[in-house]
Amino acid sequence: MNGSGTTAEQEVPAANPSGGLFPGCRWIGLLCPGLGHILAGRILDGSGFLSLLGVCVWALWGGAQGYAQFEPLGSPKFSAHPWIALGALILWPCLLWWRAIAFALRGGRDIRLQKKQEGVSQWTLIRRRFVRNRAGVLGGYLVLVLILLALITPMITPYNPLLIDVGGQLSAPGWRHLMGTDEFRRDIFSRVMYGARISLAIGFIAVSISATLGTAIGAISGYFGGLVDQALMWVTDLLLSLPRLVLLLAIIGFFRAAGAQSLFLIVVVLGLTGWMGVARIVRSQVLSLKEQAFIQAARGMGLPTRILLLRHLIPNCLAPVIVYGSLAIGSTILVEASLSFLGLGVPPPTPTWGNIVNDGREYLRSAWWITMFPGGMIVFAVMSFNLLGDGLRDAMDPKTRQTGGG
């Protein structure tokens, strides 16, 4: 909130020297991550840790039950990849426990108190500011839960998402089918969980493409200026003045005519149409950085342009790109869902959230669960990324405000 981090740094440990209301609080974390936080009054962090742990336990339980009880996932496209799920199940608890274990290894001393407070790097400051923002931290936990869910999907889904005839037709949510079934008697819960894998993957990959492309274009445009700048900014303005969904419809519609509609196409096209915002931000950053002394000095030393751009200019523009990226993942998930809803996204049997909502549209009157659960997951995912992105923005640059999505 208010700029300088150093005054705030001392408050946090000083208020909580032993980490809680009573001395044992931090040791409880060894037994169960999160419990110590809750006892110490940090409900949000505690419930975050607990929910992550809960998902892990649920996965283990579900995995043990599911593999024994239900039909194995037969379709080669959705083979279970048990090592990914197992790896995630080992990694996430380590993520939960490392603070408590490190604390125990130090013999119960809080090492942060003894560190000198001077000479902290920019990224340390950002991290500290971020950790103090409760909404942002909550978003971070939720994103972690989502990623974990996507990774361990084969362990927690009782049915094959593509398998027809696993239950009754359009049966309401219940214990056998947590989110009900659709008209082809497929299990909605399994489909929604596999949809999380695909939607998150699309979000991450497409945003990586657009952030990289946007950074490159923005940096080149800002650094070289002149005709290059004008040409690149003309393209940027051109793409910005078209409604993104309509442009995507046109591009994908044409590929569809060629019979080339696929997951790969959607990711690439989403990536190639989302870079304009990043390019503008990076360009304006580079324009102001270019005049600063350290760049002038680097240039005076005769550094080649490539080094100047990659080592000096771009690293200094990364903060807003990261903020933009985390917000763009949310909006990319939204756009992908909209495309799938119009039947122009990932081709149908593959479950994505948009596809499932589209399937349920006809049955809105009789079977609300087909539409409502995947839609709710979209809201949950996008909200998590927006919370995280807002938190990161406040931490990285308290002054900037967002002007619009991707």
Added chain:
Amino acid sequence: MIVYVTRKLLLTIPLLWGVITLIFILVQLSPGDATDRFFTPETPPEVRAMVMEKWGLDQPVGVQYIRMLTNLLSGEFGYSIPQERPVFEIIGEKLPNTIQLSLVTLFFLMGTGVLLGLSQAVRQYSWWDNIVSVVSLFFYSMPTFWLALVLILLFAVKMEALPIAGMTDPVMHAMMTPTEQLWDRLVHMILPGAALGIAGAAGIARYTRASMLEVVQKDYVRTARAKGAAERVVITRHALRNALLPIITLFGLNLPFLFSGSVLVEYIFGWPGMGRVIVDAIFQQDTPLIIACFFVYTLLVVGGNLIADLLYLLVDPRIRLR
């Protein structure tokens, strides 16, 4: 002022040219064309060639491109082969519907958003502020099409309070008095407008809140308070007027998002507007209609941004024309 507007208008020409060329290349790259639907595999090649010649599709790409550009320059949008009507007629029929929906939604979302954001900023961190923040984040993260389905499920299917689709009542509309007709139109606009505008209003509320909180810390607000001005006057006259300046830019920036959303909303609510036209045109590979639609969209977006710029100039005397 006139110089500024003229320059902005001149700058839209290369932009429009770029959009049209981009779309033209896309259409040319895709296999097949709008005449495919007239043929079966048994169609004799002579008939095929005749049809192609009639629509000028047998010409080289370069000739087709030049012809399209010259036609557009003379205001000739061409002829939609699948719909068998002039493109100009189709657009003239559908565009007012989209503009009507978008404009009403735009004013609704700006008004609601600014009011909500203002009410939040006046009492920062109060329970009202927190609740509205959470709720607006929730709606801000909601996909338009899903919100539309939820609204239909709640208000049209369960409560049967509002019409489920369409722009007017298909049976009764013709027999109504003008006032009733207006009312009928309004009632039909509530659900699509809400589906289209709620996310935007939430965004504006978040932005207004942040903008207000920043302005309230400024020295001139403190000065106004120190002079003993009433809190209401300080907020409305001194703070809000300055906080609203960046919001005006959002007015223009929101247009592409609004049109993106209107494609989905028109598809779901059966609203006879541009969104449906362009989706159908893309599916039918109706080149002239696609290009005309993109032309119109670009004009609307650029025009909206120009209006926002001019408004900004009118409202903020500190800005000088460049």
